[in-house]
Amino acid sequence: MEFLTNLLHKIRGRSDADFLLLDQPLEPQKGKIKKEPLLALSDGQLVMVVDHMFDDIPSWVEWDPDTQMVSITQMGGRVDEIRTAISRKYVETLLAARKLLLVSNKEDGKIMHFVPFLVRK
Numbered sequence: 001m002e003f004l005t006n007l008l009h010k011i012r013g014r015s016d017a018d019f020l021l022l023d024q025p026l027e028p029q030k031g032k033i034k035k036e037p038l039l040a041l042s043d044g045q046l047v048m049v050v051d052h053m054f055d056d057i058p059s060w061v062e063w064d065p066d067t068q069m070v071s072i073t074q075m076g077g078r079v080d081e082i083r084t085a086i087s088r089k090y091v092e093t094l095l096a097a098r099k100l101l102l103v104s105n106k107e108d109g110k111i112m113h114f115v116p117f118l119v120r121k
Contacts, residue, residue, distance in 0.1 A: 033050060039086065049103045059074055062119075066120070
């Protein structure tokens with residue numbers, strides 16, 4: 001795991017020293033996604049298409065049915081959010097999903113990430 005972490009740091013142009021300077025607690029960065037995502041379930045696979053460019057690599061997607069908020073947490077700790085209306089009748093289906101195929105914008109097209117999906121209860 002450390003090998004992969006170091007590889008990602010080198011790809012993104014960060015050194016290990018950047019991550020060791022944690023004298024102050026990190027404050028999460030939050031951003032707003034402007035357009036509501038498209039959520040689909042096909043052959044038991046949950047897919048979310050979002051018209052958004054992330055600053056970092058998405059790590060997981062979380063949905064809170066009480067606030068109707070979808071939060072996408074990225075590797076560096078940034079969280080981009082959008083409020084979306086998902087019918088309560090689909091909550092049981094969403095609870096069964098553990099992974100999500102996230103499709104988002106990239107400079108020259110689209111990019112897909114297979115990430116964990118969490119539903120707050």
